[in-house]
Amino acid sequence: MSSTQSLIRFVREFYQSNEFIPLHAPHFNGNEKSYVLDTIDSTFVSSVGAYVDLFERQVAEFTNASSAIATVNGTAALYSALYVAGVRPNELVITQALTFVATCNVIAQLGAQPVFVDVERATLGMCPRALETFLDQHCHLKEGMCFHSSGSRIAAVVPMHTFGHPVQIHEINRVCARFGITVVEDAAESLGSFYKGQHTGTFSPFAALSFNGNKVITTGGGGMVLCESQEVGKRVKHITTTAKVAHAYEFYHDELAFNFRMPNINAALGCGQMEQLHAYLSAKRALALAYQAHFDGSELEFVCEPEHAQSNYWLNAVICADKHHRDEFLEMTNKAGVMTRPVWQLMHTLPMFKNAIRGPLDMSVWLAERIVNLPSSVPTVSEVK
Structure with a gap:
């Protein structure tokens, strides 16, 4: 099984759904x-x-x-x-x-x-x-x-x-x-x-x-x-x-x-x-840890919180081997009804900012060719368990 197929199965099992899985949907279960x-x-x-x-x-x-x-x-x-x-x-x-x-x-x-x-x-x-x-x-x-x-x-x-x-x-x-x-x-x-x-x-x-x-x-x-x-x-x-x-x-x-x-x-x-923010953050951290464990040893690198930081893991992300791998990953997951997305187009590539002053952007370009965001909706208590 490819890493992409494995990810699709993991996401569906985690969210306990065979329906379309969005990138990040809101949760309304309080007041x-x-x-x-x-x-x-x-x-x-x-x-x-x-x-x-x-x-x-x-x-x-x-x-x-x-x-x-x-x-x-x-x-x-x-x-x-x-x-x-x-x-x-x-x-x-x-x-x-x-x-x-x-x-x-x-x-x-x-x-x-x-x-x-x-x-x-x-x-x-x-x-x-x-x-x-x-x-x-x-x-x-x-x-x-x-x-x-x-x-x-x-x-x-x-x-x-x-x-x-x-x-x-x-x-x-x-x-x-x-x-x-x-x-x-x-x-x-x-x-x-x-x-x-x-x-x-x-x-x-x-x-x-x-x-x-x-x-x-x-x-x-x-x-x-x-x-x-x-x-x-x-x-x-x-x-x-x-x-x-x-x-x-x-x-x-x-x-x-x-x-x-x-x-x-x-x-x-x-x-x-x-009123539910603490619970949301705990649930999102549990999802991030599950993703991290899933990708351990994979050719896909899960983006973990930086040193000295505690991230909210708003959108989970992986770094693909190259742009070709990224594009294949995006195509397969979205066709399977598991929403993923690339990072935004770099600002200096947009027509309104193409003439902007800029320094070297080597890492920005490298990341933009490889980052994919994964489904990151707040999971329910039963999903976390």
Whole structure:
């Protein structure tokens, strides 16, 4: 039996299903429905309501963030974080080419330009050495700010915790501190992931989470900005709620801002999901350990959590021998009704970012030709047993 056929059998046996097996489906087996119905009965279904405040507190407490501000989606969360971090038109933001397109879309929508540096194999995220080499070779400090040789300011660095695996964020922060650059973590995929005992998204002034339907927990669509202080959190909340100055009846807005607040009905769903987060993470770890055991001794390399990290294993992944093997694996599994997918197209290969400034991307290219994501839905208790 081939390794691909063996994987198909393993997945079907694990999930106890002969039907189509999705990549990552949401689970609703707690208080989600009653909380959503409560918002309907209260009529507070839009951006004002008790569940928005509760959901923000739940996430802040779980991550140990000073402040957490709910938004309509993860893209809006990252946009808001970069805006408050000071990213403005004609500036540069360094990120990784191995990422979801939203990371780069928000940079461009702010009028800035993405710059790509390589990732490392162990974390699948931004390589601190590649970042430092790029800055040493192409950038300089002037009056406490970092400028590229083109003359544009490097306004921020955005590492992503790919598939929930934490990057070497301490090293990235060290490099950025040396060059006076703000770090904004793209933690969209890493709720429940820790690096050296600290939750991802809390190592920098700002971070963005996502609660899309395919994430560890979901609000249908939604995101969250994690902030380093209550003061910064108030600033984020102000600009994500149209910069309306509080008043009993007057509508006065004191600056250009956005309508990015999460509706109460979505937050209600999130509150029910947060109550089950610990159980979800335990179940997903059990699935990852089962995959790891299954692939032990195989020509497919299972992607394990990096050193000093506790990953949420949002999406499990394997590294194939080469692109040909990857393509065969994808074809066979999807034809068999077991959903797998390749990693995203590298950002510099997309038409809107093909002319972006970039350093060498050898590891990004190597991984993009070989990574396959595996079914990673939260298994039920009976499936884990």
